[in-house]
Amino acid sequence: MQVQNKVIVVSGGGNGIGRELVLNLLAKGATVAAVDISETALQETVKLAGNKEHDLSTHVVNITDRDAVATLPERIISKHGAVDGIINCAGIIQPFVRIKDLDFAAIERVMNINFYGTLYMTKAFLPHLLKRPEAHITNISSMGGFLPVPGQTIYGASKAAVKLLTEGLHSELLNTHVRVTVVFPGAIGTNIAANSGVSISARSESGNRQRSIKALAPSKAAQIIIDGIEQNRYRILVGSDSAFMDFIYRVSPSRAAKFIFNQMQSLLPE
Ligand SMILES: NC(=O)c1ccc[n+]([C@@H]2O[C@H](COP(=O)([O-])OP(=O)(O)OC[C@H]3O[C@@H](n4cnc5c(N)ncnc54)[C@H](O)[C@@H]3O)[C@@H](O)[C@H]2O)c1
Numbered sequence: 001m002q003v004q005n006k007v008i009v010v011s012g013g014g015n016g017i018g019r020e021l022v023l024n025l026l027a028k029g030a031t032v033a034a035v036d037i038s039e040t041a042l043q044e045t046v047k048l049a050g051n052k053e054h055d056l057s058t059h060v061v062n063i064t065d066r067d068a069v070a071t072l073p074e075r076i077i078s079k080h081g082a083v084d085g086i087i088n089c090a091g092i093i094q095p096f097v098r099i100k101d102l103d104f105a106a107i108e109r110v111m112n113i114n115f116y117g118t119l120y121m122t123k124a125f126l127p128h129l130l131k132r133p134e135a136h137i138t139n140i141s142s143m144g145g146f147l148p149v150p151g152q153t154i155y156g157a158s159k160a161a162v163k164l165l166t167e168g169l170h171s172e173l174l175n176t177h178v179r180v181t182v183v184f185p186g187a188i189g190t191n192i193a194a195n196s197g198v199s200i201s202a203r204s205e206s207g208n209r210q211r212s213i214k215a216l217a218p219s220k221a222a223q224i225i226i227d228g229i230e231q232n233r234y235r236i237l238v239g240s241d242s243a244f245m246d247f248i249y250r251v252s253p254s255r256a257a258k259f260i261f262n263q264m265q266s267l268l269p270e
Pocket residue numbers: 011012013014015016017018035036037038041061062063064089090091092093113117140141142143144184185186187188189190191192193195196
């Protein structure tokens with residue numbers, strides 16, 4: 001779906017990839033409704049939008065609040081007239097610990113935001129998208145949603161759930177005007193750890209620095225995602241790390257898992 005002159009909802013629009021999606025969409029001539037739990041973060045996005053500010057509305061919503069999400073479509077439609085697309089980008093990571101050390105509160109938080117938040121948004125907007133002449137749903141999974149990242153196992157499970165939710169939706173909607181795209185970013189240079197309330201241990205600092213050198217800029221990630229949406233792509237691999245691991249995982253899932261283990265073990269407590 002071409003984004004120009006469309007109304008597109010972006011969750012997680014207050015930071016990182018979501019913010020860059022908002023700015024890129026505005027630059028391409030879309031009207032954007034940015035949704036985020038953080039009002040301050042959304043206000044910063046508005047500032048960065050500059051003279052495109054009049055094409056942007058902001059909505060402070062916790063996407064795990066199903067009732068609040070259910071009221072969003074009417075609020076956005078009454079402001080902008082319609083919704084043509086949604087990009088579910090809001091998400092968090094988990095503390096870098098093994099499952100045996102991760103409590104249920106942390107597990108539920110990750111599943112609620114990454115999986116249920118994406119599901120609530122999708123179900124709330126789908127009836128409206130089905131009425132449009134063309135429409136698009138994009139869900140942000142992760143490279144960690146198709147291969148195991150130790151210390152992010154529940155995060156990976158939540159993103160694998162997003163992957164299958166999105167691929168299933170794609171099939172179910174094949175005979176409609178709603179196209180569906182799943183996105184698998186590799187490492188992107190954002191503040192997701194801090195925004196998720198996750199501290200990186202001192203032991204991991206050097207490994208983390210090495211990794212951050214390779215991280216793709218969120219503005220570049222947003223450009224790749226929007227190009228993929230405009231080409232109605234089934235799946236979008238963002239970054240050479242994601243494309244490489246996708247290939248390796250198909251050839252040998254166990255080798256891919258070992259490779260990632262070697263890369264990530266410095267982040268895990270002894
Ligand atoms: N950064 C990476 O390396 C990377 C890699 C793969 C996938 N991803 C995925 O990309 C997406 C964006 O990540 P990012 O790095 O830009 O993160 P980020 O922390 O920069 O932005 C995420 C935004 O989501 C918002 N958010 C969190 N919980 C929310 C809730 N309950 N309701 C509404 N908004 C909420 C945050 O306030 C924040 O503004 C996430 O789904 C993440 O899992 C990121």
